[in-house]
Amino acid sequence: xxxxxxxxxxxxxxxxxxxxxxxxxxxxxxxxxxxxxxxxxxxxxxxxxxxxxxxxxxxxxxxxxxxxxxxxxxxxxxxxxxxxxxxxxxxxxxxxxxxxxxxxxxxxxxxxxxxxxxxxxxxxxxxxxxxxxxxxxxxxxxxxxxxxxxxxxxxxxxxxxxxxxxxxxxxxxxxxxxxxxxxxxxxxxxxxxxxxxxxxxxxxxxxxxxxxxxxxxxxxxxxxxxxxxxxxxxxxxxxxxxxxxxxxxxxxxxxxxxxxxxxxxxxxxxxxxxxxxxx
Amino acid sequence: xxxxxxxxxxxxxxxxxxxxxxxxxxxxxxxxxxxxxxxxxxxxxxxxxxxxxxxxxxxxxxxxxxxxxxxxxxxxxxxxxxxxxxxxxxxxxxxxxxxxxxxxxxxxxxxxxxxxxxxxxxxxxxxxxxxxxxxxxxxxxxxxxxxxxxxxxxxxxxxxxxxxxxxxxxxxxxxxxxxxxxxxxxxxxxxxxxxxxxxxxxxxxxxxxxxxxxxxxxxxxxxxxxxxxxxxxxx
Numbered sequence: 001x002x003x004x005x006x007x008x009x010x011x012x013x014x015x016x017x018x019x020x021x022x023x024x025x026x027x028x029x030x031x032x033x034x035x036x037x038x039x040x041x042x043x044x045x046x047x048x049x050x051x052x053x054x055x056x057x058x059x060x061x062x063x064x065x066x067x068x069x070x071x072x073x074x075x076x077x078x079x080x081x082x083x084x085x086x087x088x089x090x091x092x093x094x095x096x097x098x099x100x101x102x103x104x105x106x107x108x109x110x111x112x113x114x115x116x117x118x119x120x121x122x123x124x125x126x127x128x129x130x131x132x133x134x135x136x137x138x139x140x141x142x143x144x145x146x147x148x149x150x151x152x153x154x155x156x157x158x159x160x161x162x163x164x165x166x167x168x169x170x171x172x173x174x175x176x177x178x179x180x181x182x183x184x185x186x187x188x189x190x191x192x193x194x195x196x197x198x199x200x201x202x203x204x205x206x207x208x209x210x211x212x213x214x215x216x217x218x219x220x221x222x223x224x225x226x227x228x229x230x231x232x233x234x235x236x237x238x239x240x241x242x243x244x245x246x247x248x249x250x251x252x253x254x255x256x257x258x259x260x261x262x263x264x265x266x267x268x269x270x271x272x273x274x275x276x277x278x279x
Numbered sequence: 280x281x282x283x284x285x286x287x288x289x290x291x292x293x294x295x296x297x298x299x300x301x302x303x304x305x306x307x308x309x310x311x312x313x314x315x316x317x318x319x320x321x322x323x324x325x326x327x328x329x330x331x332x333x334x335x336x337x338x339x340x341x342x343x344x345x346x347x348x349x350x351x352x353x354x355x356x357x358x359x360x361x362x363x364x365x366x367x368x369x370x371x372x373x374x375x376x377x378x379x380x381x382x383x384x385x386x387x388x389x390x391x392x393x394x395x396x397x398x399x400x401x402x403x404x405x406x407x408x409x410x411x412x413x414x415x416x417x418x419x420x421x422x423x424x425x426x427x428x429x430x431x432x433x434x435x436x437x438x439x440x441x442x443x444x445x446x447x448x449x450x451x452x453x454x455x456x457x458x459x460x461x462x463x464x465x466x467x468x469x470x471x472x473x474x475x476x477x478x479x480x481x482x483x484x485x486x487x488x489x490x491x492x493x494x495x496x497x498x499x500x501x502x503x504x505x506x507x508x509x510x511x512x513x514x
Contacts, residue, residue: 034377034458043477048461065377065458079366080376139317184476209478240365 036081042066070150079237088152114217145190148178289485315386323394331402348392354449
C-alpha cells in the first residue's frame with residue numbers, strides 16, 4: 001500500500017467511524033420552539049417540572065436558552081428565539097414597543113430578597129425597607145456583590161441603589177463588586193467573600209452553596225419580582241414559529257399552566273405565584 | 280472541605296449508575312468534540328504540512344498568525360460564530376444556531392490553529408531531515424506532504440490529542456452557540472457550568488471528575504494502540 005493510499009484509507013475509516021457516530025437529532029420531525037429565558041426559572045427547576053407536562057400534551061418540544069434577562073432580550077432581538085420569558089418589565093415593554101415583540105403578558109411573580117452572612121456586618125437583618133437597608137450597607141462599607149450584567153435582577157438592584165441615593169459607580173471595585181456573571185455565579189462569589197447580594201427567591205431556595213448565609217431583608221413592596229412572557233414578532237422575525245409559540249404562551253397563561261406553576265414546590269416551598277390572565 | 284470527598288463519591292456513583300441523562304450528555308460531548316477534531320484535523324494537518332514544505336513571501340507572517348491563533352479565547356470564537364449564525368447574521372438562513380452542528384463549527388475553529396501550528400513544527404523538523412533525499416529524487420510537493428504526514432504520524436497523534444483535549448475542555452464557545460439546551464445541546468462542560476451556578480459544587484466537581492476519566496480513557500487507549508502499532512512497525 002502506498003503512503004497516499006494509506007492516508008486516504010485512514011481518513012476514510014475515521015470519517016466512517018464518526019459518521020456512524022452521528023446519531024440523528026432527537027426531534028428531526030417533531031415540532032419545537034426556542035424560549036429565550038432568564039436563568040432563575042431554569043436554575044430553580046421550574047422548566048424541568050412544567051415543560052414535560054406541556055410537551056406531553058401538545059407534542060411541541062420547548063428548547064430553553066437560559067441566560068440573563070439582558071442577553072435574552074438581545075438574543076430575541078436578533079430573532080434567535082420564538083418566545084421571551086424574562087423579568088424586567090420596563091425592558092420588556094420597551095422590547096414590545098420597538099416592535100420586536102407582539103404582546104407582553106404577566107405570567108407569575110415572586111420576590112427579591114437580600115441575602116448576607118450570618119454575622120451581618122451592616123446590621124440589616126430583619127429589615128423590610130430595602131432602600132434603607134442598602135443605605136446602611138453602603139454606610140457600613142460592607143461588601144456587596146452585584147450581578148453587573150444588565151439582567152433583570154441587576155436592573156432591579158440599580159433602581160434600589162438609586163432609591164437609596166447611593167452612588168455605586170464611586171464604590172465600584174471597593175465595597176461594591178460587580179461580578180458580571182449570572183445569579184448563581186454571583187451568589188457563589190458573594191458567599192466566597194462575605195458579601196451581601198440581591199437575588200430572586202426561587203434561585204435562593206434552590207441554591208445549594210448557601211454556607212452560613214441567611215435572608216436578611218425581605219417583604220418590601222419594591223422587591224416584587226414580576227415575570228412576563230412575550231411572543232417574538234413574526235413581522236420582524238419571519239422565522240418565528242408563531243403557531244407553536246402561541247400554543248405555548250396560551251398554555252402557560254391557561255388555568256392548567258398556571259396551576260402547574262403554582263404546584264411546583266422545592267423543600268415544601270412554593271417558588272412562583274401565577275398571576276397570568278388568559279386572553 | 281468535605282466537597283472534594285463528596286465530589287469523588289458523586290462522580291463514581293454517577294458513572295456506575297449509567298444515568299440516562301448523563302450518558303446522553305457524555306455522548307453528545309464525544310460526538311461534538313470528535314467531529315470537530317475530524318474536521319479540524321483534515322484541514323489543520325493539510326495547512327500544517329503545506330506551511331512546513333513550502334516557501335513563499337509572507338510565510339513568516341502566516342506562521343506568526345497561526346501560532347498566535349492558538350490562544351484564541353473560546354468565548355470570542357463563540358461570539359463570532361454566534362454573530363454569523365444568528366438569524367440577524369449573514370448565515371442565519373442556515374438555521375444552525377442552537378444545534379450540535381454550531382457547536383462542532385465553534386470547536387473546530389477553536390482547535391484548527393492548534394493542529395495547524397503544532398503539526399507544522401513537527402513536519403518541518405522531519406522535512407529538514409528528509410530535504411536532501413526529496414531533492415535528489417525530485418519528489419513533488421503533494422507526495423512530499425503525504426510522506427511526511429505518514430512518517431510523523433506518531434507525533435501527529437499527540438497533536439490531535441492536544442486538539443481533542445482543548446475541544447472537550449472548553450465551555451465558553453459551546454455555551455454561546457449551543458445555548459446549553461437540555462437534551463439538545465447540553466454537553467459535559469456546560470452541565471458543569473450550570474450545576475456550579477446552581478451552587479451544587481459537589482455535583483459540578485463530580486461531573487468534572489467524570490470528564491477527566493473520559494479524557495484519561497481516550498488518551499490511554501490511543502497510547503496503547505500507538506505502542507502496539509510501533510512494535511509491529513519496527514519488529
